[in-house]
Amino acid sequence: MPKTAAKYSTLGEFLLEEGYLKRPDYEKALKRQWEKGGTLEENLVDLGLLSEDDLIKLLVKHFGVHYLDLSRLEIDPEAVYHIPLRVALTFKAIAVRKSKNSLAVAMANPLDARALSEIKKVTDLRIYPFVSRISDIEKAISSIYSKNLDKRAREDFVISPRIPRDEGMNLDGFIEDDSNSLALSMAKSFIEGKDVKYLAIVGEPGTGKTHILQGIAGALEENNEPFEYLSVPILTLTAEGQRSNALALLEALEGKTMLLDDFDAIGESRASQSFLSLLLDRALRDGRKVALATSKPLKNIESLDPSLRARVSGFVVAQLGSPSAELKKKLLEKLLGKNKLAEDIENLIARNTSSNLREIFAIAQQLKALSRNGEVEITLGLVEQILSNFR
Known part of the structure; x- marks a missing residue:
């Protein structure tokens, strides 16, 4: 890595300190990232503060990374499915080639330490990152993950609704006050599986729903309790895609506690509603625990059909208030x-x-x-x- 760039731990720091980005613009992009999600570089491009080509040139020139033109590259589908869809979407990354113990990955930001760590974790391979245009990565993800998959690829795709868990999010580190103490108490009861088996964590964006849900996941992991931590929007994509994918996912969830994030973002299609109803039916039938997180009270989620609404009506509600x-x-x-x-x-x-x-x-x-x-x-x-x- 060139000497100038070596002293910076993140791309954002480099752009700011070296004058490629003005502080108000950096703060604007950072604010948009927290509000809308996505990566910092994705938000910089969306806001028109940097072009995709300028971003790539900076990464190549100052950080010594190599550029891959995905529009001219034939991507190996067998390599792609080593990275679950959720991880690919979260970090704007797609695997393009696999050798025996390594994986070549095209990324929007090859310097993103968290992205590299998560990809290595889910693939258990040595990662060789390259930089590519964000638009090309998104196009490749949309095109390849939606195609018919063979059996092995389907098995990899099954875990795509799983959300990468932040190891730093645990209930022990959660700062408690009157706005969240009741929700925390219910979360602990849910973990124990005594008084609360069906839990709905409700709160406005940024009040700690996902932190609590991830904290539950961490506790279940420590207790060696089988569970799946899933994104409802990605579940929706699974339900609306190949029938074989949905059936394989149903099988993979058998016997496991389900943690469902972004429940209020469920699609309105009949397929997605029916699929989630079926998941809940099986869990309730088997006496398995289910916790979900939603920004809207369950009764206010207009997209829920009567059947699905009935299935969540018996959930204990853990309401998060405004933090003090x-x-x-x-x-x-x-x-x-x-x-x-x-x-x-x-x-x-x-x-x-x-x-x-x-x-x-x-x-x-x-x-x-x-x-x-x-x-x-x-x-x-x-x-x-x-x-x-x-x-």
């Missing part, structure tokens, strides 16, 4: 570590952020980047400027 200012300050302190803020600055941030705790994560990330070398003093004025991007 004290919780926000504790979260800030946890995220910033040794980079402690003055009390008046903490209070300013706590008062001027919404119930979406992703704002706290985004602000903490910006403050850490600013104070990385101690060159920038964190003042009330600077923080007010950062907060203005969230209003």
